[in-house]
Amino acid sequence: QLQLQESGPQLVKPSETLSLTCNVSGGSIRDDYHYWVWIRQPPGKGLEWIGTIFYTGTTDYNPSLRGRVTISVDKSKNQFSLEVTSVTAADTAVYFCASRLVVTAKPYDCWGQGTLVRVSS
Amino acid sequence: DIQMTQSPSSLSASVGDRVTITCRAAQNIYRYLNWYQHKPGKAPNLLIYAASSLQSGVPPRFIGNGSGTDFALTITSLQPQDFATYYCQQSYRTPSFGPGTRVDIK
Numbered sequence A: 001q002l003q004l005q006e007s008g009p010q011l012v013k014p015s016e017t018l019s020l021t022c023n024v025s026g027g028s029i030r031d032d033y034h035y036w037v038w039i040r041q042p043p044g045k046g047l048e049w050i051g052t053i054f055y056t057g058t059t060d061y062n063p064s065l066r067g068r069v070t071i072s073v074d075k076s077k078n079q080f081s082l083e084v085t086s087v088t089a090a091d092t093a094v095y096f097c098a099s100r101l102v103v104t105a106k107p108y109d110c111w112g113q114g115t116l117v118r119v120s121s
Numbered sequence B: 001d002i003q004m005t006q007s008p009s010s011l012s013a014s015v016g017d018r019v020t021i022t023c024r025a026a027q028n029i030y031r032y033l034n035w036y037q038h039k040p041g042k043a044p045n046l047l048i049y050a051a052s053s054l055q056s057g058v059p060p061r062f063i064g065n066g067s068g069t070d071f072a073l074t075i076t077s078l079q080p081q082d083f084a085t086y087y088c089q090q091s092y093r094t095p096s097f098g099p100g101t102r103v104d105i106k
Helices: none
Strands: A001-007 A018-025 A036-039 A048-055 A059-061 A069-074 A079-082 A093-099 A107-112 A115-119 B004-007 B010-013 B019-025 B032-036 B047-048 B062-067 B070-075 B084-090 B101-103
Touching: A001 A093, A001 A107, A001 B070, A018 A093, A018 A115, A018 B032, A036 A107, A048 A069, A048 A079, A048 A093, A048 B084, A079 A093, A107 B047, B004 B062, B004 B084, B010 B019, B019 B032, B019 B084, B019 B101, B032 B062, B070 B084
Parallel strands: B010 B101
Antiparallel strands: A001 A018, A018 A079, A036 A048, A036 A093, A048 A059, A069 A079, A093 A107, A093 A115, B004 B019, B019 B070, B032 B047, B032 B084, B062 B070, B084 B101
């Protein structure tokens, strides 16, 4: 069964780059039936889709974050990663990685537990 | 972005109650609607996809219906493990989530 786990620094300074990695276990990231996704939830706020990647490297980003976000995949490590540049306090959030099924309605069928990243000096 | 709303924002219910949560999209999203359950500190869990399809392993007491702009998630007999926050999510355009409905114990 697919399992995802986020890792990375829990504290990032303003204007710096937030970097997180999602380790995929129980399945291959070279999966034709899944895309790989980052989603975040600021404290007390709703869930926000950040972006999606296929193992071939094809990406799609939330227009509200485009220009600051890069998602990449490392097939050799069965991982995918997120970078958010020029962070501010508004980027403080619980960051989730997830898998998205290649079926109608494109649901997120497996999620990591999430990792809280605080932006503060 | 397609705005999603949910009602109620929270509710209190007892074990065995029938509970219905509604989700409304600001425009027609056909059946591109999914439902998730989330407990604090845990990974969110997919319950329903494409408005009414039950995800594998999810108990049949969870029922989804609707199409277009109006959707509902019904829990036919609330169990102790069902106390959580529930989110709807549309995937017709740039993905977006509803604000959530918190279900707690009366």
